[in-house]
Amino acid sequence: xxxxxxxxxxxxxxxxxxxxxLSFALVNRKPVVPGHVLVCPxxxxxxxxxxxxxxxxxxxxxxxxxxxxxxxxxSATSLTIAIQDGPEAGQTVKHVHVHVLPRKAGDFExxxxxxDELQKHDREDEDHPSQWRSEEQMAAEASTLRTELQQL
Numbered sequence: 001x002x003x004x005x006x007x008x009x010x011x012x013x014x015x016x017x018x019x020x021x022l023s024f025a026l027v028n029r030k031p032v033v034p035g036h037v038l039v040c041p042x043x044x045x046x047x048x049x050x051x052x053x054x055x056x057x058x059x060x061x062x063x064x065x066x067x068x069x070x071x072x073x074x075s076a077t078s079l080t081i082a083i084q085d086g087p088e089a090g091q092t093v094k095h096v097h098v099h100v101l102p103r104k105a106g107d108f109e110x111x112x113x114x115x116d117e118l119q120k121h122d123r124e125d126e127d128h129p130s131q132w133r134s135e136e137q138m139a140a141e142a143s144t145l146r147t148e149l150q151q152l
Contacts, residue, residue, distance in 0.1 A: 004016060004019075004024055004026075004042070005044050005095070006026070006038075006040060006044075006093060006095050006097070007044060007046075007093035007094045007095035008093065008094065009093065011026055012135065012139075014135065014138070014139035014142060014143075015027050015029075015135070015138045015139060015142050016142060017037075017141075017142040017143075017145040017146040017149065018062065018065070018066060018145075018146070018149060019042075020058055020061075020062050021042075021058065022041060022042055022043070022054060022055050022058035022059070023039060023040065023041055023042060023055075023058045023059050023062040024039070024040055024042060024062075025037055025038065025039045025040075025062060025066045026038050026040070026142070027133075027138045027141045027142045027145070028133075029132045029133050029138060030132055030133065031101075031133075032099075032101060032114065032117045032118060033101050033102065033103070033107055033114075034074055034102070035070045035073065035074035035076070035101070035102040036099065036100070036101045036102075037066060037070055037099075037100050037145075038097045038098065038099060038100070039059060039062050039063045039066050039097065039098040039100060040059075040095060040096065040097040040098070041055045041058075041059050041095075041096055043055065044094075044095045045095065045096050046094045046095065046096070047085060047086060047096065048083060048085045048096050049085075050096075051096060059096070059098065060098075063081065063098045063100060065149070065152075066100050067079050067081060067100050068152065069145060069148060069149050069152060070100055070102045070145075071102050072148075072152075073102075073144070073145065073148055074102040075102075075104070076102030076103055076104055077103065077104055077105065078102075078103040078104075079100060079101065079102060079103060080099070080100075080101040080103055080114050081098060081099070081100055081101075082098070082099045082101075082115070082118060083096065083097070083098050083099070084099075084118065084119075090118060090119040099118060101114065101118075
């Protein structure tokens with residue numbers, strides 16, 4: 001696996017920390033909170049309704065594994081797990097993906113502000129690519145998560 005397609009983007013293998021038969025998980029280039037990762041079906045499908053039953057099952061099983069990993073690794077006490085399904089829901093990449101965000105008390109002044117941040121974080125990237133994490137930073141985090149996943 002040299003690269004994977006994520007909508008209009010090509011994702012380097014170094015940013016991927018888990019791949020199953022039908023899904024993959026990657027670190028985020030501009031996380032809303034530390035540990036904000038994405039879980040995607042391997043097949044580039046734009047909307048959740050277009051996934052096959054086996055893809056849905058694998059996507060959610062993979063999300064469950066990833067959620068346990070990031071909650072432990074980032075010492076979180078809760079998780080926000082979200083899918084933005086369509087442009088009016090804030091989806092900017094035309095490929096189904098699940099956001100997994102480890103949460104801690106006080107990480108946002110108003111708890112539901114996490115959804116406001118999710119809504120705008122991809123759009124800001126387009127205007128401010130200098131805010132993206134480097135490939136090296138992303139590869140280092142993915143490597144750490146890959147190693148910890150083997151220990152769960």
